[in-house]
Each structure stands twice: as structure tokens, then as C-alpha cells.
Amino acid sequence: MSDTKHRTWVGWQGVVAEVPSDWSLVAVNGDEKNGYLRADNGGTLALEVKWSKVGNNVDLTSKLSAYLEDLRRRARKRKVKFEHKLKSKDSGVLSFTWRADRKAQGRLWKCEQCSRVIIAQVSGTHSDDVSSVASSVLPTVIDHSEAGWRTWAMYDLVADIPVGYALERHKLMSGYIQLIFRKKTNKLIIERWGIANVALKNTSLREWIKERMARDLEPYDFKIEDIEFDEEIGIIIEGRRSGLLQMLKSAFEFITFRRPATRLDGYAWVCSESNRIYSVQSIHTCREDVLDGVLERVVCH
């Protein structure tokens, strides 16, 4: 992309696209195997990406035909004329366009590395310049990240999570984002709060985080230290599970042949450039320690 300053990333389950900066993620569903994401700017133009895990022998043309047939059926229900064109087939990528009450330009391909079939399309109304947006956005759709990592990107937060960690829970709220990933007993929590200057007006980051995470920190014997984080105010959190209840919990995990995640490590920092507070925490076993790797890959501005 030539104009990277005016572009941003959206990504879910490792499927990432570079879109104009006023676009954002508006709908997500599914998991790593089958899922969907939509990004738009609230107007009529939108990027939609659908992915599904497939076996080795898959006929892409029939997959695309099935997709277009589904669209045709829906258009018929609305009594709208539906037209489509299969534009080209090069390097295993099928390009298509369709026209009904809206029009779209898209691509379908199979990624040999992650064994997923991806359908990506930019759609808009008849008066929208879909083709120019599609030509700038569709080539940027990536179906997998760097080996061993999966990219998640939304609302100016870009994070890479190690493969094996599955999204357990997420909150995408205005001013607050939380992504919780789990791999067996290990947990990775990424949080982002907006309007840091207001949140930290009468308090320090340390006190603010303590207050915010009071419930999550309860099972741990923890300490928080101030650090300088890339020339920004930051804190480091270190803790260990403590208390009788937690010991029982660990004992139960041992009995069920799971290594208990007894350690908590985390960082939180204020990004003055984006006026946000970021936090990355890892609740892990003594063998699993991915925090530093994740931290290096979190882009806050």
C-alpha cells in the first residue's frame, strides 16, 4: 500500500486486511475453522471475508459457484435481478463480480498452509466506486500470519498471538477491548482502554490498574512495579496463585493431568501517542512463557 498513513489493519483469527483508516471491524463471528469478518466505515462500502477449513481435495470453482448460487437465491427472494461474472483464474485465485441490489468484487482462494478457503469481497451500492476500493483492499487480505503466530487487529490494536491459543472470550466495546485466549490451562489476556488522559487524571497507572483488576488479581499474591516502557509510563505485574482455594484448584488440575497455571505475569503501559492504556497478561504454567513474544508484537499506535 502506498498510502499506509491513511490505512489501518483489521484482523480476526489470523485473517487480516489493510483498509482505509476510517474503516473498522463491525462484525465478527465463528472460529479459526469457519468464520466471518466485516469492516466498513458506516457508509455503503464494506469488506467481507469468510473462511472455512477444507480438506486436501477441494474444487474451488464449485465452492465459488455454490456461494454465487446462494446469493442468486437470496436475490430471487427479494425479486432482484442477479448477474455474476467469473473474471480470471491466476495462481489459484478465482476473481468474481456480482450485481444485484448491490454490487461486489471479490476473490476466492485456498491457502495451502492453513488449509482454509477464503472468500473476500468488497461490496457497495451501484453508485460506489467498488472496483477501485477492491483493487486496493483485496490484495492486502492475508489468511495467515508469520509462522507460529496469528494476527488480531481492531480499532488500532494489532496483536500477534501464538498458534494454539484459541479465543475464549472477547469484549469489543467503545473505549474498551478485551481479548482472552486459552491454551489448556494457560491464559493470555490483552486489554485496551481509551481516553487515558481522563482515566489517569487523578490517579497513577499503578493504582488505576489495581482498581480495575482487583477481582482478577484476588487469587494471586502479587506485586506491581513501575517501569519505563518504550519511554512511556508502565508497570509490571508478577504474581503467584495463593490461598487454600487456589491450592485445591491446583491439586484438582494435577489429578486431571493438567499442569496448573499458577503464575501471573503482565505489563501495562500508557501510550500517549494514541491516548490509550494497554495491558498484556499471561497466566501460565512454569513451562509456558509467551508473554515477552506477545508483548513485542503488540502495536499500540
Place this chain on the structure above:
Amino acid sequence: MGAVYNVVSQYLPFLRKKPKLSRDQALSARPIRNPLLQWERNENGEIRLRVPLRRDRLARILGRLLRAPEYKEILLDEVGSDIWELCDGNHTVQSIVANACRKYKLTRRECEASVGTYLKMLTERNLLGFQLGGRRKK
């Protein structure tokens, strides 16, 4: 049927359908503060609203019995105060969103959602109204 509905809804306001606005219409609406309210900024930069309570006969009797104050006070936080100040009938929702985006470095989508919810909440409490289309008459 429509004429009957119009007549009935005139007398039974709960039957009135809420007007549906498109996104563009909503963004171009101009929020206006309820002129019956008094408000002031305190030393922390936060706005304190004084909302007059009901003054009908029953409210006056109950107020006297329970020694209720004449006003209800609402303290807006810093962000809310900034938005409130712009609800003067001259700024559109879009310009308020743009202003908040710039000041607090929020993404446009986040800001639209927050400002929209906040303005809706103020409207539901009768603290604000909206002017649709055109400029405010002076």
C-alpha cells in the same frame, strides 16, 4: 387506518411510533439542551446540571412532606461535559463526534457509538432534544 392512527396517537402518546432516522439524518441532527435546565462548570471542569423537579399539585404536596429539594443535580464527567457544552443547537452530532475523536484520540466508530449512546441517554431523561435538518432559528 392511517388517519385513525394519527388521531388516536395524538391522545395516546405511547402508541406513537418513534421516527426512524437514517445514519446520515442522525449524524446531521443538532442536539439542543433543554432550556429549563441550569448548568455550570465547576473548578474541575465538570458540568453540574440543575434539573427542576415536577411542580404539579401532587409533587408539591409530596415535596413538602418529604422535604424534597427543588432541583435534582447531575454531575457530568469531563468527556460528558465537553459534549454537553457543544449541544447548543449549532453543532451537529457529526461535528460533536469529530470534536471528541480529535480531543480524545478515539477511533471514529468508537466515538460515534459512545457519543450516540450518551446523547440518547440525555434525550431519554429529557435533558436534550434534537433539531432535524436546517439551522437553528435565532
